[in-house]
Amino acid sequence: MHQLTMADLAVLMRRVAGADEDAVELGTGNEDTGFDDLGYDSLALLETMRAVEREYGVRLPDDILAESTNPGELLALVNLSLARS
Amino acid sequence: MTTPVVVTGIGVTAPNGLGTDAYWAATLRGESGIGPISRFDPAGYPVRLAGEVPDFVAEDHIPNRLLPQTDHMTRLSLLAARMALADAAVDPAELDEFGMGVVTASSSGGFEFGQREMAKLWSKGGQFVSAYQSFAWFYAVNTGQISIMHGLRGPASVLVADQAGGLDAIAQARRYVRRGTDLVVTGGVDGALCPWGWVAQIAGGRLSSQADPRRAYLPFDVDASGFVPGEGGAILVVESAESARSRAAGTVYGEIAGYAATFDPPVHSGRQPGLRRAIELALADADLAAGDVDVVFADGYGVPDLDMAEAGAITAVFGVDGVPVVVPKAMTGRLYSGGAPLDVAAALLAIRDGVIPPAGYVSDVPRHYGMDLVIGKPRHVPVTAALVLARGHGGFNSAMVVRAA
Amino acid sequence: MDRRVVITGIGVVAPGGVGAKPFWALIRAGRTATRGISFFDASSFRSQVAAEADFDPAEHGLTPRERRRMDRATQFAVVTAREALADSGLPAGDLDPYRTGVVVGSAVGCTMSLEREYQVVSDGGRDWLVDHTYAVPHLYDFLVPSSIAAEVAVDAGAEGPAGLVSTGCTSGLDSVGHAVDLVREGAADVMITGATDAPISPITVACFDAIKATTPRNDDAEHASRPFDRSRDGFVLGEGAAMFVVEELGHARRRGAHIYAEIAGYAARATAFHMTGLRPDGRELAEAITAALAGSGTDPSTIDYINAHGSGTRQNDRHETAAFKRSLGDKAYRTPVSSIKSMIGHSLGAIGSLEIAACALAMEHGLVPPTANLHEPDPECDLDYVPLQARAQRVDTVLTVGSGFGGFQSAMVLARPDRAAA
Numbered sequence: 001m002h003q004l005t006m007a008d009l010a011v012l013m014r015r016v017a018g019a020d021e022d023a024v025e026l027g028t029g030n031e032d033t034g035f036d037d038l039g040y041d042s043l044a045l046l047e048t049m050r051a052v053e054r055e056y057g058v059r060l061p062d063d064i065l066a067e068s069t070n071p072g073e074l075l076a077l078v079n080l081s082l083a084r085s
Numbered sequence: 086m087t088t089p090v091v092v093t094g095i096g097v098t099a100p101n102g103l104g105t106d107a108y109w110a111a112t113l114r115g116e117s118g119i120g121p122i123s124r125f126d127p128a129g130y131p132v133r134l135a136g137e138v139p140d141f142v143a144e145d146h147i148p149n150r151l152l153p154q155t156d157h158m159t160r161l162s163l164l165a166a167r168m169a170l171a172d173a174a175v176d177p178a179e180l181d182e183f184g185m186g187v188v189t190a191s192s193s194g195g196f197e198f199g200q201r202e203m204a205k206l207w208s209k210g211g212q213f214v215s216a217y218q219s220f221a222w223f224y225a226v227n228t229g230q231i232s233i234m235h236g237l238r239g240p241a242s243v244l245v246a247d248q249a250g251g252l253d254a255i256a257q258a259r260r261y262v263r264r265g266t267d268l269v270v271t272g273g274v275d276g277a278l279c280p281w282g283w284v285a286q287i288a289g290g291r292l293s294s295q296a297d298p299r300r301a302y303l304p305f306d307v308d309a310s311g312f313v314p315g316e317g318g319a320i321l322v323v324e325s326a327e328s329a330r331s332r333a334a335g336t337v338y339g340e341i342a343g344y345a346a347t348f349d350p351p352v353h354s355g356r357q358p359g360l361r362r363a364i365e366l367a368l369a370d371a372d373l374a375a376g377d378v379d380v381v382f383a384d385g386y387g388v389p390d391l392d393m394a395e396a397g398a399i400t401a402v403f404g405v406d407g408v409p410v411v412v413p414k415a416m417t418g419r420l421y422s423g424g425a426p427l428d429v430a431a432a433l434l435a436i437r438d439g440v441i442p443p444a445g446y447v448s449d450v451p452r453h454y455g456m457d458l459v460i461g462k463p464r465h466v467p468v469t470a471a472l473v474l475a476r477g478h479g480g481f482n483s484a485m486v487v488r489a490a
Numbered sequence: 491m492d493r494r495v496v497i498t499g500i501g502v503v504a505p506g507g508v509g510a511k512p513f514w515a516l517i518r519a520g521r522t523a524t525r526g527i528s529f530f531d532a533s534s535f536r537s538q539v540a541a542e543a544d545f546d547p548a549e550h551g552l553t554p555r556e557r558r559r560m561d562r563a564t565q566f567a568v569v570t571a572r573e574a575l576a577d578s579g580l581p582a583g584d585l586d587p588y589r590t591g592v593v594v595g596s597a598v599g600c601t602m603s604l605e606r607e608y609q610v611v612s613d614g615g616r617d618w619l620v621d622h623t624y625a626v627p628h629l630y631d632f633l634v635p636s637s638i639a640a641e642v643a644v645d646a647g648a649e650g651p652a653g654l655v656s657t658g659c660t661s662g663l664d665s666v667g668h669a670v671d672l673v674r675e676g677a678a679d680v681m682i683t684g685a686t687d688a689p690i691s692p693i694t695v696a697c698f699d700a701i702k703a704t705t706p707r708n709d710d711a712e713h714a715s716r717p718f719d720r721s722r723d724g725f726v727l728g729e730g731a732a733m734f735v736v737e738e739l740g741h742a743r744r745r746g747a748h749i750y751a752e753i754a755g756y757a758a759r760a761t762a763f764h765m766t767g768l769r770p771d772g773r774e775l776a777e778a779i780t781a782a783l784a785g786s787g788t789d790p791s792t793i794d795y796i797n798a799h800g801s802g803t804r805q806n807d808r809h810e811t812a813a814f815k816r817s818l819g820d821k822a823y824r825t826p827v828s829s830i831k832s833m834i835g836h837s838l839g840a841i842g843s844l845e846i847a848a849c850a851l852a853m854e855h856g857l858v859p860p861t862a863n864l865h866e867p868d869p870e871c872d873l874d875y876v877p878l879q880a881r882a883q884r885v886d887t888v889l890t891v892g893s894g895f896g897g898f899q900s901a902m903v904l905a906r907p908d909r910a911a912a
Contacts, residue, residue, distance in 0.1 A: 016153060017150065017153055018148075018149040018150040018151070018152050018153050019149045019150070020148070020149060020150050039150060041764060041767065042766075042767055043154070043216045043217060043701065043765075043766060043767075044150075046216045046700065046701055046702065047153070047215065047216045047217070050212060050216065050700060053212065054212055054213060062702060062706075125618070125619065126619060129619060129621075129622075130622055131622070154765070182762070183759065183777055186760075187760065191656060192633075192634045192636070193633050193634055196633070199693075200608075200618075200620075202693070202696075202697070203605065203608050203612075203615065203693055204612065204615045204618065205615070206615065206692060206693055206696050207608070207609055207612065207614050207615025207692075208614065208615035208616055209615075210534065211534055211535050211536075211692065211695070211696035211699055211700075212699075214693070214696040214697055214699070214700050215697075215700060216700040216701045217765075218693075218696075218697040218700065219697040219698060219700065219701055219703070219766065219895060220658070220765045220766065220895045220896060223597060223598060223656070223658060223895070223896075224597075224599065224635065224656035225597070225656055225657050225658045225894075225895070225896045225898065226765075226896065228657070228760075228896060229658075229760075229765055229895070229896025229897055229898070230765070232760040232761075232762045232896075232897055233762050233763065233764065233765065233897065235762070236762045237760060237762055238759055238760050238761065238762045238774055238777070239759065239760070240757070240758045240759060240760075241657070241758060241759070241760040241896075241897070241898055242655060242657055242664055242668070242758065243655065243656045243657050244653055244654070244655060244656075244668075245634065245635055245636045245639075245653060245654040245655070245656050246636045246639070246652065246653040246654065247634050247636050249653075250636065250653060253651075253653050257668075260671060260675070277633070280618060280619045280620045281608060281611070281612070281620050282633070283622075284611055284620050284621075284622040284625050284629065285604075285625070285629045285630055285632070285633035286630065286633070287622050287625065288622070288625045288626070288627060288628070288629035288630050289629075289630030289633075290627075290630075345651075345677070346650075346651040346652070346653070346677075347588075347649055347650065347651065347652075348591070348592070348640075348643045348648060348649050348650065348651070348652040349649070350587065350647070350649055351644050351647070356587075356649075359649055362588070362649075421634075477634075477636060478630065478631075478634060478636075478637075478640075479631070479636060479637055479639075479640030479641075480640055480643065480644070480652070481636065481640070481652060481653065
């Protein structure tokens with residue numbers, strides 16, 4: 001099953017939620033930085049999840065966002081779902 | 086005694102000028118912003134002209150993170166609000182957060198955004214609808230986004246009465262200030278220049294189908310044939326005269342001195358339409374007589390029977406040729422909830438500069454209107470008090486008096 | 491001296507019944523009117539539950555022409571305005587047109603009609619350049635929702651100030667608050683006011699799906715709205731309207747009108763935080779509550795009942811519980827709080843007015859409405875939420891609140907007009 005890389009996730013997030021001039025750019029070794037510090041709010045994350053669902057034809061569990069506080073955790077959970085599907 | 090409520094900041098996004106100075110200079114030159122629609126291909130529609138705000142590159146003005154979640158008209162409103170606060174020399178971070186409010190007018194919300202999401206829903210499915218749709222298209226969006234961008238935590242509201250709503254919002258801002266809010270960001274910026282919004286506006290039956298931008302929207306002209314819609318509007322900063330004094334605000338443009346709103350009786354009732362009453366009530370509220378008003382900013386529908394009705398209301402109060410009448414929206418198109426706030430901005434600039442603008446390409450006003458319409462070139466006259474009129478589809482009338490502070 | 495404003499007429503369309511009587515019968519009994527969506531095939535959506543009103547416009551006197559011209563939300567508004575006027579004992583012919591105004595609240599206006607017509611002109615969403623030749627004549631009225639206020643005003647013969655307030659999910663409090671302001675300052679003596687929404691259509695369901703704000707409890711629709719319960723997982727979309735006749739106190743007394751309640755205080759604040767998110771501390775809602783109480787000269791200790799926003803989302807119920815504690819202190823623990831959304835769902839802008847109606851009727855009948863489906867309170871929601879069963883008690887002073895997208899936070903105080911002036 002296809003797996004996402006951090007670079008894939010970064011591109012996706014920039015596309016659906018915009019870039020942020022003031023925040024650190026995602027995908028440059030900062031996958032442990034919290035979403036708050038990266039400037040991504042809950043809606044940006046929801047939009048990202050929906051884009052993954054649409055583009056990879058996978059259904060992600062609702063609690064995936066509650067359980068991820070940074071891009072690294074999110075990527076791991078997304079890939080877990082992709083592997084299972 | 087109620088404290089005077091004054092305007093200390095103006096932000097304009099208009100079809101004939103982005104920014105207050107550009108707008109006012111173009112308006113005094115008689116320069117129109119009406120032209121062929123560029124935002125979508127209008128070839129298949131019977132109406133192909135609109136007033137689009139020029140030179141607006143969203144990426145230059147709006148934080149990148151807000152782009153995926155905002156409609157075009159919300160982006161314009163955010164820019165106008167920022168310009169108004171800058172003009173008022175307000176740094177919201179330095180003031181009491183609960184002492185600053187926002188009230189804007191709206192008419193159709195973020196309709197272009199809504200069309201895009203509706204298209205996704207119906208052609209591809211619900212899972213394609215944006216997480217931002219839940220607020221990007223609703224009528225309250227501009228107030229919410231302005232409040233968030235500047236940390237304004239005082240009272241907030243949104244009023245809708247088609248084109249009349251713009252004055253209702255400014256009146257609500259005055260109410261907030263009178264009840265103790267220090268400062269309120271108010272006005273309206275609007276626009277639904279997308280195919281779906283366009284079709285809904287065409288269905289209203291009052292758009293001009295003239296193809297020549299110089300002939301399409303001629304309010305009060307013998308050749309009036311309907312109106313041209315536009316986008317944009319104005320955002321104002323209003324506060325109590327005291328507050329403006331205490332923080333040494335730069336420019337005090339003028340006072341929101343009077344206001345009233347009425348609703349028309351049913352068409353076949355034989356009763357008088359409500360515009361004249363709105364004018365009289367607004368003058369009474371400002372404690373002014375008709376003779377004290379130096380200029381009237383007309384609503385100017387551009388539809389002959391509605392123009393005649395408005396001329397009738399104006400002459401009933403001011404007499405035949407009793408007051409100069411201006412209709413600068415002939416150069417922007419009708420901006421729905423943004424139209425009247427833009428007129429209020431123009432009225433305040435007229436007070437500042439002692440000059441009133443011409444009416445674009447309007448050249449021939451029927452004599453029986455009994456109206457001294459300013460046409461051709463601006464007129465230099467001292468302006469102490471100005472009356473702004475606005476009517477909304479369905480029977481809404483609002484009138485507002487601004488005067489030199 | 492400020493003019494005082496009272497409610498003298500109530501009209502309701504709600505899930506579970508048309509009219510103020512069936513509405514009260516439903517909520518006093520703690521029955522729920524939530525069910526699987528029947529208006530369209532919702533099987534592809536995450537949330538398939540709604541609180542739908544069984545409303546036949548013909549049965550309520552709307553002519554075929556009116557039905558064509560008016561969106562469902564407009565129909566609700568006109569029918570409830572008529573009921574409110576009849577209830578107030580002010581027949582349309584007795585109104586002074588110049589001294590009567592209209593303020594209607596609505597979050598999403600004529601959404602159902604817009605979506606229906608969009609499908610037609612866009613060939614099911616396929617064409618970006620939609621076809622104007624298929625547009626219905628009243629499309630412009632659907633585009634700009636002030637048409638709702640216009641229809642109510644024309645129907646009632648009101649020629650005073652008129653308009654629509656659209657502040658998302660606080661529209662139903664803010665519209666009435668605005669109408670009260672207009673009477674207080676003398677712009678009108680009588681206002682026909684309230685709010686309406688009819689959002690149960692695919693686009694609304696889809697946009698709340700997208701942010702997981704609505705409940706996915708599709709297999710148990712009757713018990714899907716669970717404010718303050720540990721198991722709550724989103725709100726249930728509803729629809730309906732409540733309209734009121736509000737008038738200046740002296741005006742009401744002179745004509746011997748029945749007075750339900752005085753609208754004694756109202757205030758609105760903004761979170762300026764996030765379009766959909768709420769900080770858990772409830773600071774701005776608390777500020778609105780404090781301002782509404784102060785404006786009405788009401789001591790927090792005299793509040794008999796709090797009608798909560800209680801939408802049943804994880805964040806709202808926590809946020810609002812914090813706001814009650816922050817603004818009322820210990821009194822928050824000693825005051826019954828309930829959410830009628832547990833029974834009639836969340837009708838966006840309309841619900842604030844439906845909740846005002848519930849408060850006025852609670853005062854009238856001496857009965858606090860319950861919170862249905864509340865079996866196991868969330869430990870973070872530790873107030874007295876009146877679970878399952880209505881509570882008989884004297885209700886003289888009520889606080890009702892709302893919270894919505896865009897950051898709008900509103901609070902209103904209803905009281906008996908003969909209360910001792912503070």
